[in-house]
Amino acid sequence: MGDDRPVPLTKGAAVGDLEFSPFDRAIHEDPFSVYTRLRAEAPIYHNPDLDFWALSRHADVTAALPDSALYSNAYGPTLDKEVWGSDAERVLSIVAMDPPRHTALRALINKWFTPRRVALLEDRIREIALGHLEPALERGAFDFATDFSGPLPLDVISEMIGVPDVDKAFVRNYGSTMMIRRAGEGVSDEQAQAGMTLIEYYSAFIAERRKGPLGDDLLSVLMTELGDGEIVAFLLLLIGAGSETTTHLLGSAWYWAWRFPDEREKAFSGRIKDWVEETLRYDSPAAGVARRLTADHELHGTKIPAGARMWLLLTSANRDERVFPDPDRFDLDRDTTAMVTFGVGRHYCVGSALGRLEAKVALEALVARVSSAYEIDPAGIRRLRSSNVRGFASLPTVVEARSL
Incomplete structure (x- = not known):
């Protein structure tokens, strides 16, 4: 696959004209050419202005993800300045914890998200x-993101x-507002108010449940195990991370199948599982996750100080040519088992089985009811503006209904 040796860096600076920021709007539209260069030229990349270090190769990302002793999660999984810090757990719950706190809460919730347990929800999903879907199909033209893939996981x-x-x-309306993404612009008053409204709702909801x-x-x-504030934080996490993954997985599956007609025909022939898995690899809903280095570390000949903010590029690792042949091809026939979309180790996404099931059920419903000759209006496509989530804010779609 070529020479794997990185170009030597001086004090962790960028290589030549290679610049990378997860807050850059051009990255939100198409990050993959930059990721290819990062893997080849600067597998450990330092952005001194934003003060973070990025890992882009599959081997480095998979080594870092399970190593919570060196790559701490306690400051949160995002570089956004509003939430990065030692009190991130207060807002982000389990995704901003290290052992033993993480271990205890994970053990508490694990059994509710096993494949066997979530399978019981299939009919309701x-x-x-x-x-x-049915009201959208009656119109024939609808926004896939706002009319279907967005509301579904919030209701689940x-x-x-x-x-x-x-x-x-x-809950759906305020949850959607709370999750509006404007990378680098901070949390808007509208988002903050939506978050506060949900906090008030969930607090009252829990208080009412405690009466019975x-x-x-x-x-x-x-x-039985947590205080009300801890429960509210976890419920807000479910609204965020628990629904966004499925929302953007579905949107990306719909978009990339449209872009690759041959693969779309495979998907519509019944290969829903392969469609879901290749979408998870090809365009992961999670662009990356942040970690905080707990000790001085050296990687690819570059010394990184303790306390450094690390950005682990999941989307780049999933396109690493050292692991995935012809990685920029959307291919339902490929082996996706090495993808890192849901993480590695103790922070492997607890909701992965639920997200996969939701995607499977939703895409099955679509395939059963619409022709594969659907269209997306290119002029109306809008990507999210987010440093750590990839997906679509708008996917205007026109479908032809199949007769059932």
Whole structure:
């Protein structure tokens, strides 16, 4: 695959004209040519202005992800200045914890997200999916992101924690507003207010649940072990990370199948699982995750100081030509088992089985009801503006319904 040796760096500076920032709008549109150069020329890349170091090769990312002793998660998984810091756990719950705190909470919730457990939700997920899909199909033209892939996982999360049906639209609307992405622009007043509204709602919801007997459900288990503030933080995490992954997985699957007609025909022939897995590799919903270096470290001949902010590029690792032949081809026939989309080690995404199931059910519903000859309006496509999430804010779609 060519010479793997990096170009020597001086004090961790960029190589020549190679510049990278996850806050750059050009990166949001198409990061992959820059990632190719990072892997070849600067596998350990330092951005002195934003003060972070980026790892882009599969081998380096997979070595760093499970090593919480050296690559701490305690400052949070994002470089966004609003949440990066020693108190990130207060806002980001389990994704900003190291052992033993992480181990204890992970053990508490693991059984609710196993493949066997989430499989019990399949019929209900299908009902929710069709509840959003059928009105869209009646119109023939709809926004895939805002009318289908966005609402679906938010409603599934509400279902899991027992939000009453009458409140689901409320949670969905404020959850969507809270998750608006404007990389580098900070949290808007609208987002902050939406977050506060959800905090108030969940606090009242938990208080009401505490008045009655606990049941055999996720929220009841959390209520036996955690304080109300900790539960609210976890529920907000589910609204964010728990729904965004599925939303953007679905949007990317729909978009890339449209861009690659031969692969689209494979997908519509019934290869839903392969469609989901290759989308997860090809255009991961999580662009990267942050870590904080706990000790001085040397990598590729470059010394990195303790306390450094590390940016582990999942999307680049998933396109590493050392692991995935012809990595820039969207190919449903490839082996995707080495992808790092959901992480590695103790921080492997607890909701991965749920996200995969939601995507499977949603895409099955689409394939059963629409022709493969769907269209997306290129002029209306809008990418998210986010440093750590990849996906679409808008995907205007026109479909032809199949007769069932």
